[in-house]
Amino acid sequence: MAQKPSIPKGTRDFNPEQVAKRNYIFNTIRGAFETYGFQPIETPSFENSSTLMGKYGEEGDRLIFKILNSGDYLAKANGEAYAEKDSNKLTASISEKALRYDLTVPFARYVVQHRNEIELPFKRYQIQPVWRADRPQKGRFREFYQCDADVVGSKSLWQEVEFIQLYDTVFSSLKLEEVIIKINNRKILSGIAEVIGAGDKLIDFTVTLDKLDKIGEEKVKEEMLGKGIPQSGIDKLKPLFTLSGTFESQIESLKAILSTSEDGLKGIEELAFIDNAISDLGLSTASLQLDVTLARGLNYYTGAIFEVSAPKNVKMGSIGGGGRYDDLTGIFGLKDVSGVGISFGLDRIYLVLEELGLFPETVNKNVEVLFINFGEKEALFSLKAIKELRLKGINAELYPDTAKMKKQMTHANKRDIPFVVLVGEEEVNSNNYTLKNMRSGEQTKVSLETLIQTTKES
Structure with missing residues (x-):
């Protein structure tokens, strides 16, 4: 007996109902993007490895899916690396391409490659799948969609303000209330690292701090200590782990903690500007909160960083995130093009x-009317009516085979189709239709006009 086929872990098939629900989210997000003036682009599912590697930090690089070179990929393999089983060196010689890890780095590559065609500031949105070699768990998949919006070519903080409004617009449209938009600033994290004597270990510091909600305070401290951050510096972090209160009161506390850091004070100034603007503009269903431990362990963030949390009564990780990157295009040779962007976690x-x-x-906009197939003459008569129904925006179809009546009716029931139309010789001769309401069981003879009106009003 043939083995039942399967799909790789961390990937999924989607049935019609699931696709309809996903499209509902896609369309809501896409509509908001376009309302805010973002334009759509698409990039390839895989990029040159050199485009992706080194942009996400050490942990991010490990999660990138590599693609083996075409043909005899071992012919050009690094023999020394192969003999020593050095996977990093070996991979570089047998894999020149990789599946994209996110949409931001490919977007930066796009901007540089097409810079002569782009009018800055450039507002783009992108809704495409990405891949990460992560351990699958609830809400975390190896293949998933990202819905990104970015602005490049402007350093204005009004962009950050608009992105917070954009989050609020989307979640309001989805009727998702009590969403928390957390915000921090990479300059504040840089200032903290400076104050605790870990200025030269900023990446280690932020990557470890980013794990706070996953592994807890004590484990974070242990990991920092293991990465060479001094105990005296770690002790200075205690006030930050317990920092609470209003946005404004936390800002005041940070001013005292970071009084000796020019970078940190600049980050505080930027956050205060954003908070003041949002306080004046207001939000519909979301709330903005300062979280000084929010780090988002990606190397390219330089200013504001965002992370969106689901309502407290739902156990789920972040459902969105993003931030400011002042020189992401610089890695591809185009300097001083600032950008900021956010992402929605569709899954x-x-x-x-x-x-x-x-x-x-x-x-789930299902088929609304199914015509029973009694034969060739009746089917042709039915298809003429089906054509008119479809022109009126009513989903209708003909059962393709002249199967037994019971089988066709069972098919309608299983698909939860609300109306069935029976067209026999009598209906063809009288130019009428027998319409059956599958929920009430009521059955009536109607004209085409009445058939259209009845099904449209249901």
């Missing part, structure tokens, strides 16, 4: 909406 948003029962009943 996690889906799980949250499902758990809270927030998908509209109309999200």
Whole structure:
């Protein structure tokens, strides 16, 4: 007996209902992006390894899916690396391409490659899948979609303000309330690292701090100590782990802690500007919170960083995130092009909406009318009516085979089709239709006009 086929761990098939629900989220996000003036682009699913490697930190690099070179990939393999089983050196010689890890770095490559065609500031959105060789778990997959919006070519903090509003617009449209938009600033993290004597270990510091909500305070301290951050410096972090209160009160506390750091004070100034603007503009359903331990362990962030949390009654990781990157295009030779962007985690948003029962009943727009097939003459007559129904925006179809009546009706029931139309010789001769309401069981003879009106109003 043939073995039942399967799919790789961390990937999924989607049935029609799931696709409809995903499209509901896609369309909501896409609509908001376009309302805010973002334009769509697409980039290849895989890039040259040199484009991706070294942009996400050591941990990010490990999670990049590498693609073996075409043909005899071992012919050009590094023999020394192969003999020594040095996977890093060996990979470089047998893999020149990789699946994209996110949409931001490919976007930076796009900007540099097409800089003569782009009008700055350039606002783009992108909705495409990405791949990460991560350990699959609830809400974390190896293949998943990102929905990104970015602005490049402007250092204005009004962009950060707009992105917070954009998050609020999308989650309001999805009826998802009590969403928390957390914000911090990379300059503040740089200032903290400077104050605790770890200025030369900023990456180690931020990558470890980013694990706080996953492994806890004590484990974070242990890991920092293991990475060479002095105990005296770690002790100075205690006030930050317990920092609480309003956005404004936390800002005042940070001013005292970072009084000797020019970089840190600049970050505080930027956060205060954003908070003041949002306080004046207001948010519909989301709330903005300062989280000084928010790090987002990606090397390219330089200013504000965002992370969006689902409502407290749902156990789920972040459902969005992003930040300011002042020189991401510099890695591809184009200096001084500042950018800022955010991303929506489609798969996690889906799980949250499902758990809270927030998908509209109309999200699965099913076939509304099924015509029973009694034969060639009746089928042709039915297809003429089906054509008119479709022109009126009504989803209709003909059962393809002249199967037994019971089989066709069972098919309609299993697909939850609300109306069935029976067209026999009598209906063809009288130019009428027998319409059956599958929910009430009521059956009536109607004209085409009445058939259209009845199904459209249902």
